[in-house]
Amino acid sequence: MDSTIICPNCGAQIDKDVSRCPYCGFINAEGAKKKFQNDLSKISRNIEETKKEPKKALVKGFSGGTKIILITLGVLLALVILSAMELYRETRDKPKLFLTAEDQVYASAYIEKAGPELERAFEDEDIAKMAQIFDKAYSEDRVSLWGVPHYEAGYASSCYMKLQQRMEDLDTGGISKKEAEELTYYCFYFYYRAYGDDGSLIFDPIRENEIIPIITDRLGYTEKDLESFKDKVWSPPYVDRSKVYKVTKKYFKNYK
Numbered sequence: 001m002d003s004t005i006i007c008p009n010c011g012a013q014i015d016k017d018v019s020r021c022p023y024c025g026f027i028n029a030e031g032a033k034k035k036f037q038n039d040l041s042k043i044s045r046n047i048e049e050t051k052k053e054p055k056k057a058l059v060k061g062f063s064g065g066t067k068i069i070l071i072t073l074g075v076l077l078a079l080v081i082l083s084a085m086e087l088y089r090e091t092r093d094k095p096k097l098f099l100t101a102e103d104q105v106y107a108s109a110y111i112e113k114a115g116p117e118l119e120r121a122f123e124d125e126d127i128a129k130m131a132q133i134f135d136k137a138y139s140e141d142r143v144s145l146w147g148v149p150h151y152e153a154g155y156a157s158s159c160y161m162k163l164q165q166r167m168e169d170l171d172t173g174g175i176s177k178k179e180a181e182e183l184t185y186y187c188f189y190f191y192y193r194a195y196g197d198d199g200s201l202i203f204d205p206i207r208e209n210e211i212i213p214i215i216t217d218r219l220g221y222t223e224k225d226l227e228s229f230k231d232k233v234w235s236p237p238y239v240d241r242s243k244v245y246k247v248t249k250k251y252f253k254n255y256k
Contacts, residue, residue: 009144025241043076107143115148122150125202130157153199159186160206167214185244187215191226194239 005016009026019032114137121129134154137143145151163186169175170183189195190211195203215221233243 009146020242022235022240022242046072046076110137110141110143111145111148114143114145118145118148118150118154122153122199122202127157127160127202130154131161134158135161150198152195153202156190156195156199156203159189160203162186163190170218181245181248184219184248185239185241187211187219188229188233188244189239191215192230192234192239194237196237 003016004013005028007014007021007026007028009021014021014028015031016028017031017034018028019035020027114133118130118133121133130150130153134145135158137145138158145154148154163183166175166179166183166186169179175183190203190207193200193204193207215226216223229247232247233240235243
């Protein structure tokens with residue numbers, strides 16, 4: 001049996017058991033579910049081991065052993081709840097990974113309509129419209145437009161519009177750590193040209209006139225920093241979101 005699948009978001013070939021695509025961060029529902037089940041099994045084994053604690057606790061007294069068990073069970077229960085909430089949060093707004101026959105019919109009809117709309121917006125160089133089409137498909141209707149002409153331009157448009165939102169937050173001083181991470185990712189996405197040739201005529205001027213000044217003047221990164229980061233965050237033709245976060249943590253103080 002094939003142990004790999006194609007990521008519906010970026011098209012990369014990934015291990016079917018991973019919870020996230022290592023290239024774009026897309027949630028692999030099947031892998032995430034398997035990881036969650038493994039975590040539950042591990043917790044169950046821990047509980048069984050914990051049940052043996054009363055016998056050991058008799059040496060120190062029944063009361064002390066019971067307290068240990070209750071605290072341990074409480075912590076384990078909290079971990080189960082947090083894991084379930086995180087899995088739900090990560091998958092509820094993402095395109096479905098494994099489609100039923102009915103889902104496939106719906107997705108095909110959706111793409112047949114959205115594809116031409118995205119192409120018209122691209123021809124008009126309407127960034128806001130491309131972002132609207134992409135975000136509606138991805139977040140609201142949970143349909144991946146991967147493979148549709150100008151998909152990369154649509155994704156770049158979505159990143160650009162979100163970047164504008166984050167810049168407004170930065171200007172008012174009300175930016176959170178997560179928003180700072182997102183702002184960094186969007187800037188790096190454009191700096192390393194992850195949108196490729198598809199949107200170069202539209203986004204290259206933005207890269208030169210808007211993105212680079214934000215990175216250097218506002219955020220304090222130097223060209224030397226950016227060159228040293230490239231091998232750490234660049235997985236051609238994609239910028240790895242999780243890797244961006246890891247290499248830029250120490251720069252969060254520059255968000256001002």
